[in-house]
Amino acid sequence: MTRNELCRIACAISAAFLVAAPSAVLAVGGPSGTQVNFQRQGELGEVVVNPYDIAPLTAVIRNGGEVLLKAHVRIVPKKGGAEIAYDVGPTALRTYGGIPVFGLYPEYLNEIEVKWTKKTMAGPVEKTETYRIWTPPVYLDPSWTHGRPVKTFDTKIVTPAAKGFGDRLYLINNLLPESPKGSRAVWNNPTGGALQWNNYPQNAIVDTRGDVRWYMQPSAIYDPRSLNKAGIMMGFHQNEDGALTWGYGQRYVKYDLMGREIFNRVLPDGYADFSHAMAVGPDGHYFLRVSAADLKRADGTHVHTVRDVIAEVDSAGRVVDDWRLFEILDPNRSIVIKSIDQGAVCLNVDLEQTGKTLSAEQLARLEAKHAFGDIAGTGAGRNWAHVNSVDYDKADDSIIISSRHQSAVIKIGRDKEVKWILGAPNGWNGKLREKVLTPVDKDGKPIPCRIGKCEGDFDWTWTQHTGWKVDELSEPGISVVTVFDNGDGRAFKQPENPKDKYSRAVMYRIDEKKGTVEQIWEYGKNRGHALYSAITSSVEYEADKDSLLVYWASIGVQDKTGVNPVLTEFRRGGKDPVFEMQIRGSMGYRALAIDLGKAFKE
Known part of the structure; x- marks a missing residue:
């Protein structure tokens, strides 16, 4: 077998590998950087709940690579519940790498209405989306509290x-x-x-x-x-x-x-x-x-x-x-x-x-x-x-x-x-x-x-x-x-x-x-x-x-x-x-x- 024939076989195997398993290449860096695996709910990036490990009823909707200029967040209240809604400025959007979500209910499938504006070559583009975030119950470490249940807060x-x-x-x-x-x-x-x-x-x-x-x-x-x-x-x-x-x-x-x-x-x-x-x-x-x-x-x-x-x-x-x-x-x-x-x-x-x-x-x-x-x-x-x-x-x-x-x-x-x-x-x-x-x-x-x-x-x-x-x-x-x-x-x-x-x-x-x-x-x-x-x-x-x-x-x-x-x-x-x-x-x-x-x- 000639050298040219060996090269053609090697190239064919490489091409087949790339088609069949592109993630194997991307996982080690690849031509576009580190692989990112997540499921998107909307047009932006992944939703990260409790992003800093001490506030479980917060989340960040990552910007997904977009440049966000401003946002408005509304946590849809439970029936008879209190409204939480707030504006988010560019400093906060940059600091958190996306839209900060504050005020989620515990142990609940929260609905969050988000209006955001992104920068494009043609000018600002505004979008309104709804995200859903499930949260766990409030958890502290109350096992030693005199044999009685403890709730934050009753x-x-x-x-x-x-x-x-x-x-x-x-x-x-x-x-x-x-x-x-x-x-x-x-x-x-x-x-x-x-x-x-x-x-x-x-x-x-x-x-x-x-x-x-x-x-x-x-x-x-x-x-x-x-x-x-x-x-x-x-x-x-x-x-x-x-x-x-x-x-x-x-x-x-x-x-x-x-x-x-x-x-x-x-x-x-x-x-x-x-x-x-x-x-x-x-x-x-x-x-x-x-x-x-x-x-x-x-x-x-x-x-x-x-x-x-x-x-x-x-x-x-x-x-x-x-x-x-x-x-x-x-x-x-x-x-x-x-x-x-x-x-x-x-x-x-x-x-x-x-x-x-x-x-x-x-x-x-x-x-x-x-x-x-x-x-x-x-x-x-x-x-x-x-x-x-x-x-x-x-x-x-x-x-x-x-x-x-x-x-x-x-x-x-x-x-x-x-x-x-x-x-x-x-x-x-x-x-x-x-x-x-x-x-x-x-x-x-x-x-x-x-x-x-x-x-x-x-x-x-x-x-x-x-x-x-x-x-x-x-x-x-x-x-x-x-x-x-x-x-x-x-x-x-x-x-x-x-x-x-x-x-x-x-x-x-x-x-x-x-x-x-x-x-x-x-x-x-x-x-x-x-x-x-x-x-x-x-x-x-x-x-x-x-x-x-x-x-x-x-x-x-x-x-x-x-x-x-x-x-x-x-x-x-x-x-x-x-x-x-x-x-x-x-x-x-x-x-x-x-x-x-x-x-x-x-």
Whole structure:
């Protein structure tokens, strides 16, 4: 056989192979690149559900090689369900390589109406299509929850959304019990700081019909066995770019609503135990509520402090400033510590201690024994401050903190000097006593107060949470502040009847030049013990609807019937909620409104 005949046979075999099995060539690259196998529903590319592994009710419709200019997405609601629809801009289309789909129902064949515009040589071409996406049920890891079923979330609509509020989406930041997979860890040898708390995350976004439309599957970023990947997820905020920031344990993080990681960082060396608060600052800065990992006290003792340091980090993760509150405030002020209910100190809920308080002798024994850790007490190295929120005031480059165990909201400048204290004047040392605001009525007349109790329509806040400035309602020298007044230890005492306790959402107007404070709105006192939340909880002003969102997050925490939080929203100044929803059988921390426009519009 000649060489030419051999060549003809070899070429014929090669040609036949290409016709019979083109995928074998394309799979290794081929003339057109890597092989792509997927089934298209429409004219665009594949549908990728849960593209970043932590948000199972999201998807991306890939662009299929097209240049998409804009899109509009509508999740067809269930019968009687809430509408979710939003525009998608070119930045988001490029970032996700296609059209982001947010707000799918779990365990459901979702129908998604998509209108998109693509770039062509002849000009923009618009197309409308319908896609169908099946989603699995909500799955967390609830097998250890005391032998009872857990649902994310079991909701009951008490007051249907009023006109103009039906499109609300609420992020609910709740907690499951600690996982046995990691609960045996001693986080801070020899005794714990905040990191001994390791409740499993239960975070979801619900609509005004009570349906879950997004939830976090934490396993990709959370591991209860790992000291650097566990801890309670707290401090959620939606940034102006639409992404979420929060922290847990030894980390502070930022992810967008699709689950895409922007950053996930370990706390800087020298600081530990993030919990409660991660405030958004200017130019990519964040204010983290942490602790000092190693403090040498005046008596020479080295301690790990508890919830009493604010660290400011820049966009590169560098610590550009910090506020060491044990040096700025008075860690030995004990009047509040001695009056709070020891049955519910933050997440340390012990029903056998309900109604009991600490005495001066007990506090002195802690000091004498050199007993330190996450325990209620005075002095650095104990839970004397329990700062549970921080806010940045751009008006004068200051921070505003809420100190639960001082029952005070406090403004502190960049120079570490206290500007004002919103809290009862009793027990402060002379320098700080001068910073306590004077209560006034609507006419500016001082309101008499004695031992924490004031006349007329004014009260201080007690073991409060979320002391935040409302920039939209404030003006130079005048700060409007919202606070969730938990109400434990009101007027420095426990009531004879525990059912007399109540919580409030409250708004104040502070005249910083005059040093006065006026109470301009409250809700909750009228409903008494029914909304009493001894711990956690939040209130936040929502500028888009001129409203206040209040989460009564720990109702029933000291009752044997279980915890049943309530979420309410009010028009500013309103006497009744425009929406109310109960979440049954789940321990709450905070809630916030979610704006899809921020997430996808660009």
